[in-house]
Amino acid sequence: MREFWIIFKQAFMTKARTKSFVITTVLVVAGIFLLSNLPRILDSIDGIGGDEPTTLKVIDASGQLGDPLTAVLQANESDITVEPTEESEKDLEKQVRSEDIDSFLTLYLDETNTIQAKYTTLSSIETSLPETLRNALQTVQAGVKADELSLSSEQVDSLFTQVNFEKNNISASAKSEDELNQARILVYILMFVIYFAVILYSGMIATEVATEKSSRVMEILISSVSPVKHMFAKVLGIGTLGIVQIVLYGIAGFIAFKTSPSEATEGIGSFFNFTDINPMTLVYAVVFFLLGYFLYATLAALLGSLVSRTEDVQQMIMPMTLMIVAAFILAASGLGNPELVYLKYASFFPFFTPLVMFLRVGMLDLPMWEPLLAIAIMLVTIFVLGWFGARVYRGGVLMYGPSRSLKDIKKAIQLGKE
Amino acid sequence: MSLQIEHVTKRFGDFTAVNDLSLTVGEGAMYGFLGANGAGKTTTFRMILGLLTPNEGRITWNGKPISYATSPHIGYLPEERGLYPKMKVEEQLLFLAELRGMKRSDAKREIGGWLDRFEVPQYLNKKVEELSKGNQQKIQVIAALLHKPKLIILDEPFSGLDPVNVEMLKKAILDIRNSGATIVFSSHRMDHVEELCEQFSIIDHGKQIVSGTLKEVKRSFGKQNVRIRSDFKLDALAGLPGVNSVKPTVEGAVYQVDSDETAERLLTEALKAGPVRQFEIEEPTLQDIFIAKVGKEHA
Numbered sequence: 001m002r003e004f005w006i007i008f009k010q011a012f013m014t015k016a017r018t019k020s021f022v023i024t025t026v027l028v029v030a031g032i033f034l035l036s037n038l039p040r041i042l043d044s045i046d047g048i049g050g051d052e053p054t055t056l057k058v059i060d061a062s063g064q065l066g067d068p069l070t071a072v073l074q075a076n077e078s079d080i081t082v083e084p085t086e087e088s089e090k091d092l093e094k095q096v097r098s099e100d101i102d103s104f105l106t107l108y109l110d111e112t113n114t115i116q117a118k119y120t121t122l123s124s125i126e127t128s129l130p131e132t133l134r135n136a137l138q139t140v141q142a143g144v145k146a147d148e149l150s151l152s153s154e155q156v157d158s159l160f161t162q163v164n165f166e167k168n169n170i171s172a173s174a175k176s177e178d179e180l181n182q183a184r185i186l187v188y189i190l191m192f193v194i195y196f197a198v199i200l201y202s203g204m205i206a207t208e209v210a211t212e213k214s215s216r217v218m219e220i221l222i223s224s225v226s227p228v229k230h231m232f233a234k235v236l237g238i239g240t241l242g243i244v245q246i247v248l249y250g251i252a253g254f255i256a257f258k259t260s261p262s263e264a265t266e267g268i269g270s271f272f273n274f275t276d277i278n279p280m281t282l283v284y285a286v287v288f289f290l291l292g293y294f295l296y297a298t299l300a301a302l303l304g305s306l307v308s309r310t311e312d313v314q315q316m317i318m319p320m321t322l323m324i325v326a327a328f329i330l331a332a333s334g335l336g337n338p339e340l341v342y343l344k345y346a347s348f349f350p351f352f353t354p355l356v357m358f359l360r361v362g363m364l365d366l367p368m369w370e371p372l373l374a375i376a377i378m379l380v381t382i383f384v385l386g387w388f389g390a391r392v393y394r395g396g397v398l399m400y401g402p403s404r405s406l407k408d409i410k411k412a413i414q415l416g417k418e
Numbered sequence: 419m420s421l422q423i424e425h426v427t428k429r430f431g432d433f434t435a436v437n438d439l440s441l442t443v444g445e446g447a448m449y450g451f452l453g454a455n456g457a458g459k460t461t462t463f464r465m466i467l468g469l470l471t472p473n474e475g476r477i478t479w480n481g482k483p484i485s486y487a488t489s490p491h492i493g494y495l496p497e498e499r500g501l502y503p504k505m506k507v508e509e510q511l512l513f514l515a516e517l518r519g520m521k522r523s524d525a526k527r528e529i530g531g532w533l534d535r536f537e538v539p540q541y542l543n544k545k546v547e548e549l550s551k552g553n554q555q556k557i558q559v560i561a562a563l564l565h566k567p568k569l570i571i572l573d574e575p576f577s578g579l580d581p582v583n584v585e586m587l588k589k590a591i592l593d594i595r596n597s598g599a600t601i602v603f604s605s606h607r608m609d610h611v612e613e614l615c616e617q618f619s620i621i622d623h624g625k626q627i628v629s630g631t632l633k634e635v636k637r638s639f640g641k642q643n644v645r646i647r648s649d650f651k652l653d654a655l656a657g658l659p660g661v662n663s664v665k666p667t668v669e670g671a672v673y674q675v676d677s678d679e680t681a682e683r684l685l686t687e688a689l690k691a692g693p694v695r696q697f698e699i700e701e702p703t704l705q706d707i708f709i710a711k712v713g714k715e716h717a
Contacts (some may be wrong), residue, residue, distance in 0.1 A: 006516045014505060215503060216496040220561070223467040224489045224517045398469060415430070 003225035004233045011237025015204065016244070025245055029252040036256035054129065057085045057092060057101060061108035065115065068143060069107075072136045080132065096122055105133065113148055115141045180363060183281065184335055187362040190285040191355055193246060195328045198292050198354070199321060201242040202300035203313075205234060209304030209397075210313045218397045227397055228390040231305075235297045242293060281362045284371065291378045292354025296320065298382060302389035305396030306408045323351045331355040338363040348374050350381035420444050421466070421569060421600060426475035428461055428624075435461040437624040438475070443602060443617070448595050450611035450618035451604035452708060458624040459604040460497060463571050466602070467494055479569060490519030493567030493599075497574050500558045503547035507533075507557055510546060511564060518565040525564060532560045536586060551578045559587055563594055570594065572603035576610055588614065608704040622712045632704075639702050641710065644673045644681045646688055647696035655687055670696070 015021055034041075060066040066084045073080050085092070085104075092104045103121035110116050115137055119130050146156045209231075212218045221230055303316045330352060334343045338360050347357035347370075357374040360366060395415030399408065421443040428436040436458040443449040451459050464470045466477055468484045479488060502510055508529060515525035533539040536556040541549055546557060555578060562570060575591070576584050592614070595601050605611055611618050612632065619629040628635055641662065646652060647670040655673070656664045660680030665672045675681050681699050688694050702710075 002519075003517055006513065010513050014502075014509070018504075211502070211504075216498055216500045217502055219464070219467075219469065219496045220494055220500060220514060221517065223469055223492065223494055224486070226486060398464065 004229050007221070007225065007230055007233035008237040008240075011208070011234050012241050015208075015238060015241050021241075021245075025248060028249055032249065032252045033256045036253070054079065054102075055081045055083050056129075056133075057087070057104040058082050059087070059089060059092070059104065059106045060084055061106070065107045065109070065137075065140060068140045069136055072139045073132075076132075076136065078132055078136070080129070093120060096120055103129070107137075109144070113144055115144070183363050186281060187359055188335060190281075190289075190362070191328065191331055191359065193249075194285070194289050194292055194354055194358065195324060197242050197246060197289065198296045199324055201238055201293060202296040202320065203317065205238050205297050206300040206304030206313050206317045207310055208234065208238065209301055210307050210310045213305065213307070213397055214309050222397060227394045231298075231301050231390060231393050232386070235294065235301055239290075239293055239297060243290075246289075284358055284361050287375065288354040288358040291375065291382065295350060295354070295378060295382050295385065296324065298385045298389050302385070302392050302396070302409075305393045306399070306412060308399070327352040327355040331359045334359050335363075348377060350374075350378045353378050420480070421449075421602065422478045422481075423462075423466070424475050424477070426462075426465060426472045426477060428458075428465060428470060429473050434624050436465070436472075436621075439619075439621070439624075439626050440475075441617075441619055441626070441629060443600055445600055446595060446598050447617060448591075448601045448603070448615050450615035451602065451621060452606065452608065452611055452618060452704070453604070453621035454606065454712060457621040459621060460573060461624075462621070463494075463573055463602070463604070466571060467492065490565065491568040493518075493562040493565065493570040495558055495562040495570075495572045495575055497577075499554065501546045501554060501561065504545055506543050506545055507549075508542050511557070511561055514561045515564045518567070520565040528564055529560070532564065535590065536560070552580060552583050555579055556583070556587070559590065563590070566594075566599075568599055570599050570601045570603075572601065574605060575603055576605065576607060584610075608708055612704045620708055620711055627711050628707065635707065636701050639707050639710070640676050641674055641706075642678075642681065642702055643700040644675055644684050645696065645698045645700060646670045646673070646684070646694060648688060648692060648694045650692045652688065652691075654691065655684055658683060658687065672700075 058066055058069070066082060070082045073082065089106060092101070095101045096103060099122065102123065103119060106118040106120070108116055117133070117137055119133065121130075142156060142160075146153070151159075212221065225233075299320055300317055303320060304313060307313055307316050327346075330343065330346050334340055334356065343356055343360060346352045347360050349356075353374045357371055361371045392409050392412045395412035396408070399412055399415055423439055423441050426436060426439045427434065439458075439462060441449070451462070453459050461470065465472050466484065468486075468489075477484060482488070484492070505513070508526075511529050512522060512525050515528075516522055529542070530539070533542060536559075538553055538556055541553060541557070546554055549557065555575075559572075559575060562572065570591075572591070575587060579587065588610070591601060591603075603614075615632070617629075617631050618635075619626050621627070630638070645667075646655075647667075649669075652671050655661070655671075658680065660676045660683070662674045662676060664674075673684060675684065678699075685694070685697050688697070
């Protein structure tokens with residue numbers, strides 16, 4: 001056991017002390033704080049950017065639209081000030097062209113008492129101002145028409161009464177809409193974390209093993225400690241590193257959202273309002289992260305032991321990477337509709353389980369046996385892979401030469417037996 | 419404390435890497451392994467270390483098979499690099515020493531001494547990849563010797579070193595041998611083996627074609643060179659039985675003969691013909707033996 005911990009410590013410490021690890025961790029933590037304070041930062045930038053009170057020149061041919069428009073805009077607490085003008089359309093157009101003014105509005109009533117509005121501008125990306133105007137004019141229009149039909153304002157209001165629409169899903173596995181929306185965001189975030197962690201750390205293991213092999217340190221190592229011990233010490237060491245990193249991110253995220261101003265939690269923060277989340281979702285996230293990591297890390301160690309040069313690692317672990325990507329795409333496709341049939345089947349395939357089953361268990365009320373069965377299948381797969389991996393590893397680490405295909409697995413097992 | 423290899427054969431599929439190898443290395447002895455590339459040296463070492471299991475025969479150290487329990491007493495220098503390129507020298511040596519069962523504090527103390535001895539104390543906190551090949555080799559030798567192993571296996575320890583460093587390493591290896599360690603090393607430099615080893619083997623294509631002490635091997639080689647210088651023609655001597663070949667020189671000839679008797683007969687015959695200025699029996703060098711033996715196998 002002593003050797004096991006020495007290798008465990010070495011795998012953990014050498015990686016934890018690398019510049020790239022420290023820098024990535026610091027950057028991500030900084031990113032989390034930045035994101036949590038984004039609304040506040042955006043607010044402070046607003047002063048520089050847009051939203052200053054806008055004065056809009058309006059040519060009102062009918063002479064009776066300007067005042068109602070001002071009234072509606074004021075009622076909507078808009079910061080647009082309407083400035084009626086007698087200038088001709090051509091003059092104003094010239095001013096727009098020369099960028100003296102941003103835009104102007106031309107209004108008149110046609111023969112059916114319908115408002116005809118024309119908004120002239122140079123900017124093609126501005127959408128909020130015209131939209132605000134359009135909505136305001138719609139209200140003005142309603143007033144004009146109501147007058148024409150001699151309707152009282154109560155009658156107008158009653159015309160626009162909102163329908164009471166409530167969604168009531170009685171499927172056994174469905175969650176309430178609110179719960180589902182919150183779950184979706186959480187699941188999405190955690191899916192990303194699992195996906196990146198698994199890709200990152202299993203890649204790290206494969207590279208690490210290949211480096212040891214190509215530098216022949218491996219021969220010294222496995223003459224002091226059995227290849228199987230070495231492999232699992234490595235997988236655990238780097239796994240612990242990953243957990244430490246993610247826990248750091250988690251703590252940073254927690255502190256960031258707790259300390260960010262209350263108004264911010266109303267902005268983007270409201271997305272991250274997880275009050276209604278089932279704590280089991282987090283438990284499952286941890287379980288599936290760990291299982292996913294160990295599954296892929298064992299596979300990565302196995303594949304890494306087959307190549308002799310670090311340059312060949314990427315090529316060797318490509319099939320594995322594709323499998324994680326496939327799992328991610330499947331899971332992402334289910335964010336909108338987690339009840340798709342193929343997801344159910346995919347969630348029991350051990351290499352997809354960490355992401356797909358997590359998606360389902362996070363977003364649906366599944367019967368308990370489903371996640372438990374998937375976890376059991378994964379555990380068995382990890383065990384089998386560990387046993388098989390250890391056999392390949394024994395021989396693989398002694399195999400040199402241009403080995404870079406999966407066919408070498410057979411050769412490695414042969415060598416390991418001898 | 420002897421290392422015993424008895425009739426060991428190792429096959430990879432149809433390929434026989436080591437064929438019926440037997441040898442004994444006594445305690446405190448230095449044993450040389452000579453062989454061309456791919457001769458089976460590294461495979462033999464891997465079997466000694468227990469990384470590979472022989473198909474036939476057995477390898478024992480003090481009468482017991484080598485296992486992970488023995489590994490703290492073994493020092494191994496792999497053929498190339500054998501170090502983590504990105505780890506610092508000290509960390510690396512500490513890690514490897516700990517793996518071999520050494521206490522961290524003890525290892526820390528020893529490392530300084532070794533680095534001073536090899537005149538590289540300034541590399542303590544450098545990454546291995548920043549060191550030159552020769553200096554990396556020194557660090558690797560330290561890694562193999564640091565934990566004071568009883569059995570040391572060195573695969574090509576002198577490759578890639580300049581003559582000054584070779585001398586430095588040779589001295590370190592001799593010192594550790596004198597302190598009682600048993601050393602097995604491989605090389606394709608004949609002069610190193612000739613200088614350092616009491617016993618050696620020449621391996622070719624997995625077969626042990628020569629083995630024993632230097633003296634025995636040279637004797638039993640059965641071919642020695644006789645150099646004769648004289649004022650007269652020596653052509654007649656070439657026909658004597660036991661003379662394998664003649665190489666004329668400026669003032670005489672070099673005869674390759676099969677035994678001491680033939681050499682004596684050569685001298686008698688030469689003296690009969692006239693005055694001999696020089697007569698010398700030259701022992702074959704290891705180089706000669708190697709070329710003769712391995713070259714013949716190839717032919």
